[in-house]
Amino acid sequence: MENLISKKDLLEEANISYGQLYRWKRKNLIPENWFIRKSTFTGQETFFPKDDILLRIEKIKTLKDDLSLDELADMFSPSPTLTSLSAEELTNRNIVSQTALDMFNNFHGSNQSFSFTQVLTLYVLNSLLQTGDVNRAEGIDLLKLFHEQALTVKSAGSELFFIRKMGVSFFILTPEPANLFLEPQAKKIAHYKLSQCIEELKLKLS
Amino acid sequence: MERTQLKNISISGSGTSSGGEFNQVKVNGSAHIYGDVICEEFKCNGSAHLEGNITTDTAKINGSTHFEGDVEVKEITINGSSDIDGHLLCDELKVQGSSTIKGDVKGKEIIVRGSASVQGNVSSDEIDVKGQVKIKGDCAAESFEARGNFKIDGLLNAGTIDVELLRHCEAKEIGGENITVKKTRDASGFKKLIKFFMSNHTDQLTVEVIEGDNLYLEHTHAEVVRGNTIEIGPGCDIKRIEYKTSLEVNPDAKVGTQEKI
Numbered sequence: 001m002e003n004l005i006s007k008k009d010l011l012e013e014a015n016i017s018y019g020q021l022y023r024w025k026r027k028n029l030i031p032e033n034w035f036i037r038k039s040t041f042t043g044q045e046t047f048f049p050k051d052d053i054l055l056r057i058e059k060i061k062t063l064k065d066d067l068s069l070d071e072l073a074d075m076f077s078p079s080p081t082l083t084s085l086s087a088e089e090l091t092n093r094n095i096v097s098q099t100a101l102d103m104f105n106n107f108h109g110s111n112q113s114f115s116f117t118q119v120l121t122l123y124v125l126n127s128l129l130q131t132g133d134v135n136r137a138e139g140i141d142l143l144k145l146f147h148e149q150a151l152t153v154k155s156a157g158s159e160l161f162f163i164r165k166m167g168v169s170f171f172i173l174t175p176e177p178a179n180l181f182l183e184p185q186a187k188k189i190a191h192y193k194l195s196q197c198i199e200e201l202k203l204k205l206s
Numbered sequence: 207m208e209r210t211q212l213k214n215i216s217i218s219g220s221g222t223s224s225g226g227e228f229n230q231v232k233v234n235g236s237a238h239i240y241g242d243v244i245c246e247e248f249k250c251n252g253s254a255h256l257e258g259n260i261t262t263d264t265a266k267i268n269g270s271t272h273f274e275g276d277v278e279v280k281e282i283t284i285n286g287s288s289d290i291d292g293h294l295l296c297d298e299l300k301v302q303g304s305s306t307i308k309g310d311v312k313g314k315e316i317i318v319r320g321s322a323s324v325q326g327n328v329s330s331d332e333i334d335v336k337g338q339v340k341i342k343g344d345c346a347a348e349s350f351e352a353r354g355n356f357k358i359d360g361l362l363n364a365g366t367i368d369v370e371l372l373r374h375c376e377a378k379e380i381g382g383e384n385i386t387v388k389k390t391r392d393a394s395g396f397k398k399l400i401k402f403f404m405s406n407h408t409d410q411l412t413v414e415v416i417e418g419d420n421l422y423l424e425h426t427h428a429e430v431v432r433g434n435t436i437e438i439g440p441g442c443d444i445k446r447i448e449y450k451t452s453l454e455v456n457p458d459a460k461v462g463t464q465e466k467i
Contacts, residue, residue: 007417008432008448008467012467017383017419017434018381018382018417018418018419018432018433018434019365019382019383019384019418019419021381022363022381022382022383022417022418023365023382023383025363025381026329026346026347026348026363026364026365044414044415
């Protein structure tokens with residue numbers, strides 16, 4: 001189970017007030033399913049997934065001076081904000097590398113404009129290639145997986161794992177929150193939360 | 207514009223329509239509409255039953271209506287009674303009669319002067335109640351003002367909450383920035399009359415948890431109250447208070463444990 005933090009501790013650690021927390025909840029900056037209710041000796045208390053909520057609050061605090069709360073809500077919402085993006089824009093704005101773009105075009109045929117899901121695929125592929133976690137052949141496997149599971153990718157809230165054991169590698173795409181237990185020789189090379197990728201991507205696009 | 211080509215439809219007496227796209231839809235007697243309606247203006251003085259969804263600029267209901275689908279409207283005034291089985295999406299909702307909505311209500315300005323009951327969630331910039339509201343889900347607003355009776359089964363979440371209690375008000379949880387709960391002071395003739403008939407009801411708010419920045423509470427019964435600056439007025443019964451900056455407690459209030467955090 002994920003690490004949880006109580007509301008009281010969260011307010012202290014993040015240095016925010018109840019009012020702010022409720023306002024952000026109202027504006028859909030904090031997803032409903034992060035509010036986890038549990039019984040304690042003082043009655044019902046609300047808990048949050050610690051890492052997720054602290055990261056989110058940090059982001060809200062740094063961005064709220066530049067963006068309105070509604071713009072922030074758009075950014076955090078899993079639904080795409082844009083419909084399509086051209087290949088030049090993607091490379092010019094340094095969102096994906098030419099290599100990733102070429103691989104994508106080799107696999108899917110030449111494409112000039114990309115839907116949000118395709119941009120997301122490119123973005124994940126690009127960062128996996130950049131970190132050196134996967135090689136080109138494995139990148140193709142990823143494209144295949146994302147292509148076949150397009151609906152899962154679209155309906156945010158999935159996690160992507162890349163696992164290697166004795167040179168054999170494979171991807172796992174699973175709904176969030178994922179609980180994976182690996183045998184000792186298997187190594188988790190990469191782990192992406194697609195909802196977080198979408199946020200990063202939106203931030204870059206905005 | 208195509209708008210000029212749209213026809214008006216007026217049902218006086220008893221009639222039926224299959225729905226469609228109109229400029230104005232007017233019902234003076236009793237009407238049954240079988241399909242979806244898109245129009246600029248919807249007016250019902252008698253009774254209307256709509257089986258589909260409706261999208262309109264303005265809707266005025268003086269009689270009684272039953273919408274089986276969703277209602278999407280800029281401005282809707284309900285002077286009679288209205289039942290909506292679907293969701294209501296609007297800019298301005300004014301309920302002067304009574305209204306029951308089975309789905310969610312989403313608006314910018316919601317004014318209730320009669321009684322409204324919502325089985326889903328309510329969200330709006332402003333909610334102003336002088337009458338009675340019942341909400342089965344959560345209620346979110348920037349400003350929530352109530353002079354009357356409310357029952358919210360979920361969370362009441364608003365920037366500013368300003369409540370004058372009438373009879374027994376209830377919410378499961380309340381959260382926000384500035385929260386003020388008071389007992390109605392002016393004893394107008396009307397209120398005295400209500401009191402006379404409902405003598406066994408005292409003005410009171412029952413809630414499990416209240417969390418906010420600045421709180422002023424009267425006649426509130428709560429398990430836990432948490433906030434920065436808290437002032438507890440007369441008639442409160444609170445099991446536990448957690449505060450950050452300051453706490454004042456009226457001698458006529460009953461408070462269990464209090465803790466400064």
